[in-house]
Amino acid sequence: MRDGLTPRRALLTVLLALVLLLIAFCVELLPRMLRQERVIASTPVPTGSRQQTALEIGPDQRYCQEGIVFAPEGERLLLSLTQDSPLPTELTVTLRAPGYRQRVVVRPEGHQIGVPLDPPSKTVTGRLCVGNTGTTATQLAATDDPRVLARTKAVPWGGYPLAIAFDVTFTSADEKSMLQSLGTTADRAATFNALGPWALWLLLPLIGLGVPALLLGGWYLALRAPGDGPGDRPGAASDERSR
C-alpha cells in the first residue's frame, strides 16, 4: 500500500486550483457578469436569422405586423436598416393594442434605430406599424424564415400579408449588468421548466460554490488517500514499479 500526499502538499495543490479559479473568475466571468447592456425584453422578429432579406419601404409607404406583444419591460423598440440602404429622413412608428396606443416619429442617424417607448402597464398583444414619412426610400432588415413567419408577417397598408417580416426587438431603456438583472433572468429561465424559480435559486449557489467545493474537496481526499493496494491490480502493480 502506498501513502497519499502529506496534508500540506495536498492543501497546496488545492490552493493552486483555487488561485487558478479566482484568476479565471476575475478575468473571464466577472467582466461578463458586470458588462452593462440593454436587456432584451422580447424578439417578435429576431435579428440575425439565417434567412435575412430586406423590405423596401418607399416614401408614404407603411407596413404593419400583427400579433406583436407589448410588455411593460419593452421600453425601447429596435429596428434595423440593411447595411447598404440609404437612411430615411423620417419614420413613423405606431403601436396599437386594446387599451394601448402610441405613435413615435424618429429621424434615424444610423442603421440601428432605437425608438424610445412609453410601454403599457400590462402585457397586451397588438399591431406594430412602420411608415416612411420622409422623402427617401429605405430598406428595413427583414427575414423570410418560415419559423418567424408562423407568428407574424408584414402587411402593406391596405394590402395582403407578404412572406416576409421586418426585424423587431424590444429592450429595456437603461443598460444593466447580468448581475443586476439576476432576478429577472431566473424568473425567465424558470418559465420554461417544470420546477419553477426555487430550483434555480437553489442551483445557483450549488453550481457557483458547491461544485468547486465538491470537486476540490474530492481532490484533497484523493491526494490524501493511500492507494488501495497494487497487489490486486496486475496493471497497477507494474504502474507503481515504473515510478
Add this chain to the structure above:
Amino acid sequence: MAASRDPRAPGAKQPTESLGRVASALGRRLRAFPAPLALVLVAAAILASGWALLLPPFQGPDESEHFAYVQHLAETGDAPSSTTFDGAGSHSSEQTTAMDALGLRMLMGIPGARPLWNAADQQRWDDYERSATQAQRSDGDGANPIAKNPPLYYAYEALAYKAAPGDSLYDHLLATRVANIVLFLITVACAWLAAAELTARIWVRTLTAAVVAVQPQLTSMAGIVNADTLLVTVWSAFTALALRTLVRGLNTRRVAGLSALAAASALTHGRGLALLPPLAVVVALAWWRQQPPIARRAALRACGAGAVVLAVGLFLFRLFVAGGGSGGSLYGDQTNYIHQGGFGIGQFAQQVWQFYLPRLPFLPSRVGPDYGFRQMFVETFFGSFGWLEVRFPARVYTALKAGMLLGLVALFWAGWTRRELLRERVHVLLGLLAICGSLLALLHLVSYLALLGSGDPLIVGRYALPLIVPFALAIAFIATSLPRRLGPFLGAAVIALGIVLQLSGMLITVERFYA
C-alpha cells in the same frame, strides 16, 4: 400479537436480524464507496441538473426530434416513421404548439432570438396545456428524421416519460432530461472504474472521473434529450470492461459483457456499429496475452457466450428494423452513404490528412468546406451549446487548441519516457487504440462519403464524446508521467480549468437565452 412484537420471540427475531444484516451490509458497502468518487458524482449531478434546468426546451442539438420520438413511443408504444408523413408530422400537436406558441422553434440557432416568456404568450400556452388530450400528445407519427435510430435509448427514455409526476410537456421533458443525467453519472463512474484497472492511486482515478464530469460539452448534452448520451455511456462502460479484460484476463462473463455492450451500442445509434471491431480486437488481445494461457475450452466457452449475446442483440435489432420506424432498412437511410459514388481511397486519405494538417503543395484541394481539427476537436468537442450557436469567445478556443496540441506532445513524451511500461502492457494500449481508431475511422469515412454528395461534413466534436474515457485516461497518464509530485498539480489545474469552462459555458448560455 404480543409475541410478534417481542424482539426475543423466535418468529420475530429472524426478520429483524436479517433486516439488520441487510442494513449493516448496505452500511459497509456505502462506507466502502470511495469518498472522492462520491463527491465527483454529486458535482456532476449538480452540473448536469443546471444544464437541464437552464436550457429552454428543445434547445440542444436535435432535441426536438429526439423528444418527439420518445413521446410517440411512450404514448403509443410504437416508434414514429422516418419516411412516411402522417398524423401531425414529425412532432405531436402538443409539441408543435409549444414550439410555435413559446417561440422555441424560431429560437433554434438564431442568437438574436429569445423565447416568449411574456405573460400573454405563457397564458395562451397554459390554456392550451390544460385542455391538451392524449391524442394531441401521440400524433407525432412522422416523418421524424431521428426515427431511423434504433430504439434502445428511446425505450429507456420512454420509461422516464411515463414516470413523470405530471402530464404537462414541461413535466415530461424534465423527466426525460433527468433520465439522461443518470446515464451521464454512470459514464463518470465508468471513468473511475477504467482508471482503477490501471492504477492503485486514488488521485489518478479521481482525476480521470473529474475530467469526464467537467467536460462542458458532455455535461450540457447530459442535460438534454439526445441518444448520444447513451452512446457515450455504453462506450465508456465498454472501455472500462475492456481494460478489466485486458488486465485481468478473459472469462465468460467479461466476454458476454463486452458483447452485450457492443450490441447495445449498435442498438443505440448507427455510429455505435464502430464498437464491433474493437470487440474482436480486445478479445483477441486478451486471449493473446493471457498468463497462464487460457484453456482452449474456456476460451471457446467465453467466445461462444459473447457470440450468443451479440446474436440476441442483432436479432432484437432485426425485429426493430422489420417493424419499427426506420422504414425497414438498416438505420433508415443513414448507411446509404456506403453506396455513394466517387469514392477513392487516395482522395479519402488526403481528405483525412487535410483535416488534421495543412495541405501539402502537391495535394489537390480537399472536398467540402474548411473544416478540420480545430472545429471538431476543439470548438465542438469542448463546447458549442444550444444548436451550436452558443460558443465561447474565439480566444478561448485558441487557448484550448494550444492546450490540446501541448497535451498531444506531452502524451508522446510520456509514452516515450515510459516505453518500458507500455511495452509490458502493449495489449492494453492496443485495445485503447482500437476503440479510438474504430470510431474516428468511421466518422471520417462517413464524413468523406457525405461530402461527396453534399456540402455538409457531418462530423462534430460531440460524435467523439464516446472516447471521453480514453481522453481522460490520456490526461491522467500525462499527470502520472510528470516528475515526482508535479502530477497532482497538473491534475488540480485541469480540474480548475474544467470548472471555469463549465461556469463560463453556463453563463454564456444564460446570456444567450434570457438576458
